Amino acid sequence: MSRMTLKMVLFDLDGTLLPMVMDEFTGGYFKMLAKKLNPYGYEHQSLVKAIWHGTAAMVRNDGSCRNEDAFWKDFSATYGEQALKDKPLFDDFYANEFQDAKQFCGCNPKAAETVGWIRDQGLRIALATNPLFPRIATETRIRWTGLEPEDFEFFTTYENICWCKPNLDYYREVLRRAGLKGEDCLMVGNDVGEDMIAASLGMKVFLLTDCLINKAGEDINRYPHGGFDELRRYVETLIEGGQEE
DSSP: OOOOOOOOOOOTTTTTOOOOOOOHHHHHHHHHHHHHHHGTTTHHHHHHHHHHHHHHHTTTOOSSSOOOHHHHHHHHHHTTTTHTTTHHHHHHHHTTTTGGGGSSSSOOHHHHHHHHHHHHHHHHEEEOSSOOOOOHHHHHHHHHHHHHGGGGBBBOOTTTTTTTTHHHHHHHHHHHHHEEEEEEEEEESHHHHHHHHGGGOEEEEEEEOOBBBBBOOOGGGGEEEHHHHHHHHHHHHHHHHHOOO
């Protein structure tokens, strides 16, 4: 029987390292975005509808373009070419006002502590967050956890990848960037449908249940699960198992 190895831990962000109730977070920050853009002709309800429509376009992305391009192509179909000219307004929002959206999230010091502990074990760490946000917004959300973007070997954003969760091609691309096989990695996330699917590629998985999302009502007992204390114990067992001859 070959010994198991663990080389990298992949973390989801929203609801995993960064505690949140997704509807509260999106609802709160969409209001902030609408307030900024209303003077430029973007009415709140139609703006939110168009953003969700563009988000769905990213989720459907088949790898033919970056998620950023998929979003703006869809968004401009609603608002016309003027939307593309207004893109700097959105960029400015994420660079400035978006900082205050931290109020719609929680904070769990154990998240940063656990990432640091895993690094101390000699394991590589990457952030496999669903790439629906621009880089600047992702870096901001990383800092809300008490970590820095540099704490991760790489992280996915809507500018740098062409798929979204739960598309397995998203995880295949993450593995390609890491230069690893599925069995070399552990995926940690809070969404049963979007994160645990990584097991299909041979990855170990851990379901963080603090902000659990389980839309299909799956039996979560099929996955290792719990909070950060349980995650740490699980990683310890994987490390110990990999050291056995």
